[in-house]
Amino acid sequence: MNILSIKSNYDGQDGGFVTALTTYCLKEGILDAVVVVGANNWKPYPFIATKPEDILKASKSKYSISPNNKLLEYATENYDNVGLVGVPCQILGGNKFDLKMKIGLFCTKNFPYDAIKNIVDGLGIPIDRVEKMDIKKGKFIVKTSEIENLIKKKEMVKEIPIKEIEKFANPACRLCCDFSAEYADISVGSVGSEDGWNTVIIRNNNCKKIIDEMHEKGLVEIKLDVDVNAIQKLENIKKRNQEINKCSAYYAVCPYIF
Numbered sequence: 001m002n003i004l005s006i007k008s009n010y011d012g013q014d015g016g017f018v019t020a021l022t023t024y025c026l027k028e029g030i031l032d033a034v035v036v037v038g039a040n041n042w043k044p045y046p047f048i049a050t051k052p053e054d055i056l057k058a059s060k061s062k063y064s065i066s067p068n069n070k071l072l073e074y075a076t077e078n079y080d081n082v083g084l085v086g087v088p089c090q091i092l093g094g095n096k097f098d099l100k101m102k103i104g105l106f107c108t109k110n111f112p113y114d115a116i117k118n119i120v121d122g123l124g125i126p127i128d129r130v131e132k133m134d135i136k137k138g139k140f141i142v143k144t145s146e147i148e149n150l151i152k153k154k155e156m157v158k159e160i161p162i163k164e165i166e167k168f169a170n171p172a173c174r175l176c177c178d179f180s181a182e183y184a185d186i187s188v189g190s191v192g193s194e195d196g197w198n199t200v201i202i203r204n205n206n207c208k209k210i211i212d213e214m215h216e217k218g219l220v221e222i223k224l225d226v227d228v229n230a231i232q233k234l235e236n237i238k239k240r241n242q243e244i245n246k247c248s249a250y251y252a253v254c255p256y257i258f
């Protein structure tokens with residue numbers, strides 16, 4: 001296992017590495033199709049990208065559940081080399097299919113779309129004006145911008161502590177044990193790297209070879225200094241759920257706290 005900090009030229013959620021990797025794999029014929037996530041007013045929908053230009057429609061994180069795995073049966077029946085980008089629970093489900101590459105995203109929690117919309121409304125921002133959402137350093141952050149004097153764009157950032165909104169998260173996320181998508185071929189997040197970079201965990205030689213090629217062609221910058229302890233800390237928090245999951249009595253006695 002190899003852990004790196006990587007940045008691309010794409011304007012993605014963090015270092016744009018997922019956009020760069022999936023674009024490269026489609027261009028080079030390593031993949032014929034990739035299941036990714038687009039959005040309408042930040043309501044996610046999955047789609048099968050078959051051309052490099054399709055991938056740009058999937059950039060940036062949507063903090064709501066997207067039914068990606070519903071497309072895997074169709075994708076694997078119709079394409080030879082299929083990739084999946086997904087949060088850890090989707091990557092785990094992806095194991096049931098014959099996928100060429102599973103690209104996992106780090107994940108602490110996810111929300112039903114209506115909950116995200118209510119949270120954003122509560123911050124006084126219409127959802128269709130949001131340019132980016134992020135979960136970082138214990139905060140849910142929403143970025144938007146305003147046109148001033150017809151041309152000048154003033155960036156506005158509003159944030160709310162995660163503690164105040166975690167009760168709205170998808171209930172299954174409270175029992176989830178996988179932060180870094182352990183069953184992926186390659187896992188990507190932001191924790192452990194500086195702002196604007198991705199932390200990338202390379203879990204097999206095939207992915208290592210592809211990243212070496214991208215680096216040689218000048219498509220990505222690579223740094224070795226990753227704060228592995230920061231990743232480990234979040235892994236450990238999620239692993240504690242393994243013990244809770246073993247005890248079915250919890251569900252019987254207090255179903256509502258889960």
Ligand SMILES: Cc1cc2nc3c(=O)[nH]c(=O)nc-3n(C[C@H](O)[C@H](O)[C@H](O)COP(=O)(O)OP(=O)(O)OC[C@H]3O[C@@H](n4cnc5c(N)ncnc54)[C@H](O)[C@@H]3O)c2cc1C
Binds near residue numbers: 135
């Ligand atoms: C719900 C969620 C929670 C996350 N939590 C954390 C966290 O706690 N810590 C951390 O370090 N990183 C977290 N991440 C990962 C992080 O937000 C970035 O996705 C990751 O760093 C890749 O960045 P990028 O610049 O390469 O992405 P980009 O190049 O912008 O590519 C984004 C990719 O994410 C996919 N995607 C977008 N939304 C979803 C979705 N809802 N479900 C599945 N796939 C999606 C798109 O298909 C696209 O391929 C989370 C991501 C999601 C979706």
Ligand code: SF4
Binds near residue numbers: 174177
């Ligand atoms: S926290 Fe776990 S269950 Fe929830 S979306 Fe992320 S990977 Fe899936």
